[in-house]
Amino acid sequence: MFCLFTLGLGSAARTAAPSQPGSPPSQVTVSTAAAASLQPRTEPDADFERLLRQGHAAYSRGEYAQAAAHYEAAARSNPASARPWLEGAAVWDEAGEPKKAVLWYRRAVQLDPVDDEALCALGWAQLRAHDLAEAAPNFRRILQHDPDQRWALLGLARAELAAAQPQQAVALLTRAAGASPSANIVALFLGRAYEALADQANAIAAYRQGVSADSYLLEARQTLGRLYLRARRYNEAFRQFAKVLEADPRNPDMAALLAKAQPLLVRAPTSDRPEGLHGPISEVASSPAFPAGIPVLRVGIGTTPLGRPRARQSTAFSSTTDFIISDAKTGKRIAAAKADDFWKVRIKRVKKRLSLELSDGSGRLRIMRSDPFLISPGSRSQGLIALNLSGTVQGTAATAEKLLRGEVEISLWHRTLRVVNRLDLENYTQGVVSAEMPIRSPLEALKAQAVVARTHALFIKTVTRRHRKQGYDVCDEQHCQVYAGARAESPRSRSVVEATRGIVVTYRGRPAHAIYSSNCGGHTQNGRDVTGWGNVPYWTAVADSPAPEAPLDAPWALHRWLTTSPQAYCQPSNFVHPSHFRWTRVVSWAELSRRVDRRYHTGRLKRLRTLRRARSGNINALLLEGTRRRVKVDSEMAIRDLPGLGSLRSTLFLFTPELGPDGKPEAVVFTGGGWGHGVGLCQSGAMGRADAGQDFPQIILSYYPGTALQRTDYAADAGASP
């Protein structure tokens, strides 16, 4: 964690530490390889740059000692430059060698005494090395001329907290609070400081602030739950533990705490049903079902996060108009029902054979069959099908959990109910746009979202056919893209889908694989760099900024970039929450070690090492070194699932181990950017670009270079087809 800010010239008045160019710290030895590379001396600047680049390359492969050797050789080639020392120090930070980082940062500060970023980084390295007495004066030096510098305030507060001065820590952290990349961990340590003062009420308030600054800050939720438990606020404790368990389903501690809180609940916890689900349906306009020429999609409804049918034994359905039940294969009518009449279907076992048992609103058994059936509204343009996936039959169609256009097919699938919504691509796109992007987002961003949602569905249906085995084209979860049905529609969503009707992203005349993610962190990732993602020509790395910065492959540049809020289209705004762009997690080493051992049987975790870091800064392979064995982790999801609790928002992060008083790792801090895989269109960036005046073709084509936009004239196609 480093301090990043540009210092005014006035600060040069501070006393400069004497610099000692030339002599490297004794703890560091120059490797013979790096020394030899200096032998045929060419032009010094070229040498210097080449050595730096070699250092960056070694760093991106996790060869930390090699990288340091190259930087040291670079320092010899240009003894006046602080840069090699900063780069090397950042490497030692990641290597979990804060004592070495301290020596290197000190060299940088000696060479450039007015660089407060280096001074602050020195303070943090000293803090991580548990050298509190050395760290505090460096932070104080910065605060003398920049009293609001947040990283210095946080660093000094942590030093005070570690030195058992919680009152001073509270004062500093209160000053540091506020929206910034560090807001959530400021709140986390403020909570710890209040706990040290036995001030439970303020500790709770601070942790609450932490989780509202970043809902992924599960370490604060965990503590918050324990504090609520102690304060006998059982319902609130239950809620926090349940949230942690939801993010980290296999956490044994949380399961135990949840079990402890459950019998103490004052009343049953309120369900987690999303708000607005029971809203009026008066806003839902009529729309023709299955217009000629538009591709029909089969959408799996109520699927798991991996897009599979959820284990379900019953469901209830209705329609806003009279409806018909027919055989899904032959089309033969089986039954007819009135609007708002809730029917129920459940799986029934009769002599080892499973059947579908359909009963009407009065509970009377009407049909027993094992073949799939279809529910169709009597009026195809106005009727909506209502579903209660939980199987409850109460209420009217308007209050159902799901409202769907088109038709719904229900069938037996591996001893569970499979629910499939059949509807046309345009109506489907409506149900995705406002589920995937806030509907108040700028219009051109919503249009871009509509185009990529339409393209993505078409690509999955016709090219990858990933859900062929489950019997549908796309699922309704993030696995493909979130589809919320007609409930998510609004006049605004209709207008953006209509304005982009039939438009898809194409590559060489065919639908492109237009994947997207929530926030790229400021630079999208090349799909080729992600393990197992293949080589898609338009999944290139793009600077998502009106003023792109220098390449991020240098360790110090990457530190600077991730610890600040640099200019980017996806930076925090009215539409983008700060924690989606920059985030921090603080995980105890013991917790991380337990989780890694549980999953990979490594024994106690000794070290983390990057094996492959992309030029965009994303980590695509990590080595976990345990007492029992070493394990390489290289899948995108597995890397994000690494920390002690829950997952990380992305693979774009730095990790810096911190030592305890005994010199052993005590915690690890993850400092990251973005949310999601970062390949293809950046949803936050699309909003920023629209806000900056770009239209949807400009937005889309900047994220998928080499593609084109093409409009399908459905009606013409329909006329042409037999």
Ligand SMILES: [Zn+2]
């Ligand atoms: Zn899917």
Ligand SMILES: [Zn+2]
């Ligand atoms: Zn972005």
